[in-house]
Amino acid sequence: xxxxxxxxxxxxxxxxxxxxxxxxxxxxxxxxxxxxxxxxxxxxxxxxxxxxxxxxxxxxxxxxxxxxxxxxxxxxxxxxxxxxxxxxxxxxxxxxxxxxxxxxxxxxxxxxxxxxxxxxxxxxxxxxxxxxxxxxxxxxxxxxxxxxxxxxxxxxxxxxxxxxxxxxxxxxxxxxxxxxxxxxxxxxxxxxxxxxxxxxxxxxxxxxxxxxxxxxxxxxxxxxxxxxxxxxxxxxxxxxxxxxxxxxxxxxxxxxxxxxxxxxxxxxxxxxxxxxxxxxxxxxxxxxxxxxxxxxxxxxxxxxxxxxxxxxxxxxxxxxxx
Amino acid sequence: xxxxxxxxxxxxxxxxxxxxxxxxxxxxxxxxxxxxxxxxxxxxxxxxxxxxxxxxxxxxxxxxxxxxxxxxxxxxxxxxxxxxxxxxxxxxxxxxxxxxxxxxxxxxxxxxxxxxxxxxxxxxxxxxxxxxxxxxxxxxxxxxxxxxxxxxxxxxxxxxxxxxxxxxxxxxxx
Numbered sequence: 077x078x079x080x081x082x083x084x085x086x087x088x089x090x091x092x093x094x095x096x097x098x099x100x101x102x103x104x105x106x107x108x109x110x111x112x113x114x115x116x117x118x119x120x121x122x123x124x125x126x127x128x129x130x131x132x133x134x135x136x137x138x139x140x141x142x143x144x145x146x147x148x149x150x151x152x153x154x155x156x157x158x159x160x161x162x163x164x165x166x167x168x169x170x171x172x173x174x175x176x177x178x179x180x181x182x183x184x185x186x187x188x189x190x191x192x193x194x195x196x197x198x199x200x201x202x203x204x205x206x207x208x209x210x211x212x213x214x215x216x217x218x219x220x221x222x223x224x225x226x227x228x229x230x231x232x233x234x235x236x237x238x239x240x241x242x243x244x245x246x247x248x249x250x251x252x253x254x255x256x257x258x259x260x261x262x263x264x265x266x267x268x269x270x271x272x273x274x275x276x277x278x279x280x281x282x283x284x285x286x287x288x289x290x291x292x293x294x295x296x297x298x299x300x301x302x303x304x305x306x307x308x309x310x311x312x313x314x315x316x317x318x319x320x321x322x323x324x325x326x327x328x329x330x331x332x333x334x335x336x337x338x339x340x341x342x343x344x345x346x347x348x349x350x351x352x353x354x355x356x357x358x359x360x361x362x363x364x365x366x367x368x369x370x371x372x373x374x375x376x377x378x379x380x381x382x383x384x385x386x387x388x389x390x391x392x393x394x395x396x397x398x
Numbered sequence: 399x400x401x402x403x404x405x406x407x408x409x410x411x412x413x414x415x416x417x418x419x420x421x422x423x424x425x426x427x428x429x430x431x432x433x434x435x436x437x438x439x440x441x442x443x444x445x446x447x448x449x450x451x452x453x454x455x456x457x458x459x460x461x462x463x464x465x466x467x468x469x470x471x472x473x474x475x476x477x478x479x480x481x482x483x484x485x486x487x488x489x490x491x492x493x494x495x496x497x498x499x500x501x502x503x504x505x506x507x508x509x510x511x512x513x514x515x516x517x518x519x520x521x522x523x524x525x526x527x528x529x530x531x532x533x534x535x536x537x538x539x540x541x542x543x544x545x546x547x548x549x550x551x552x553x554x555x556x557x558x559x560x561x562x563x564x565x566x567x568x569x570x571x572x
Contacts, residue, residue, distance in 0.1 A: 390483075
C-alpha cells in the first residue's frame, strides 16, 4: 500500500520558491491556480510560508556569546602575523636573479641568487619563525626603484630598513653606518670600524658586511680594502661590486689583488665635516683617524652629497685631471 | 593602492563572520579558531585583492573553505556528527520545561540546521541568514547556481519536515 504524498511532486519546488518569495510572477500565478484546486498543496504552501516565518525569527536569534573574545584573538593573531610575515619575490634583474623581501617595517632581504626560482630557495629558508608570502605589488615597487638605481636614474634608495636579519647589535650598527655612506663615495672597512667606535675591528666589520642582508640598499659595495682593492662582495662577486661602483662614477684600475680604486685621483671628505678636498690637502694629515676618509670619483658626487669645496686646497679651482 | 586598512575590514565583517561560523560549527571554540584563521588568511592575500572585489563575499568564501577543510579533517576522525548534535544543545540549553513555544521552535531549528549536510547548511545559512545571492553561494560551494539553489531548497524541505505541526501553526498564527 503506497501512502499518498501530501503534496503534488511536480509542483513542490515551485511551492518552495513562491513561499520564499523567489518565484517569478508566472510561477506565482501557476501555483495560485494549482492550490485553489488542490487542498494538500494549499496546506503545504502555508507550511512553507510558516517555515519562512520561523526562519525569519530564528536568523536574528543571538549567537554572540564569545564575540568579544573572538575579536581579541584576531587582534593577537594579526599582531603576531604582521611580525612574522615577509612578502618576497624573485626578479630577473640586470645583476642576475635577485630576491627581494619586505615586512611591514621595511625592506628585509635582498639576495643575489644563483638560480631563478622560489623565494624559499634563498636565505629566507634559514630564518626561523617567519612566514613567507610570494609576490606582492609593494615588492614590485621596491624592485622598480632598484632598477632605476642600477640604471643611474636614482641616487638614493630611501626605503625603511628592517634589519631583523642582522645577527647582532654590532652588525646592525655596522649596517646603519654603511647605509650612511653617500652615493658615489668609497671608504674602507677600517673607516667603518672607526665610525662604530671600534677602530681595531675592521675584520669584524668585514665579517658583518659579508652577511649584509640588504646589499645595494645598505651599500657595502662602497667599502673597500685598506689598500683600495675591492675585496669580497656577496661571496666572490667582485665584478658586481665594480659594476655598482662604476654606475656611481667610481672608477677602478687593475691592481695586484684585482680591481682597485686609485685614491690619488679622488676627492676626499671626512665624516661629519662639510668639506671636500684634494688628496694633497694639508688638512688631511692632521686627522686622527685618516682611515675614516671617504673618497669621491667626481666633484659632482661630492657636492651632491652636500659637501662644499675646501677653502684651503680649492678643489673647485684645481680639479683633478683623470 | 587606495585600499582601506585591514582593521576597518575586520571591524565591518567580524560580527557576521563570527555568526556564520558559529552556525556552521559544533563547538564555540571551533568557531573561534575558524574566525581567527579566516581573518589571518584574508590578511595574507588582502593586498592582492582587486579593487573591485566584493570583500564581503570574499571573506565568506574563505570562511566556507576553512569550514569545509575543518569538517573534512573532522570526518577523518569520525567525530563530526556526534560532536555536532550534542554541542548545540549544550550551547542553547536543553531544559524543555523552561523554554517557551517560540524558543522551542528556535531550538528545533538550530538542531535541524546543524544536522544538515554541510553543503546544504552552507547554502541555507548564506542565503537565509546572510542574504547572499545564488552566485555567491555557488562560488562558495564551487558548484552551479542551480545546484546552489537546489541545496537551499533541500534544506528548506528538511526543515519543513522536521518542524512539528504545532511549531509551524504557532508561528503562522501569530
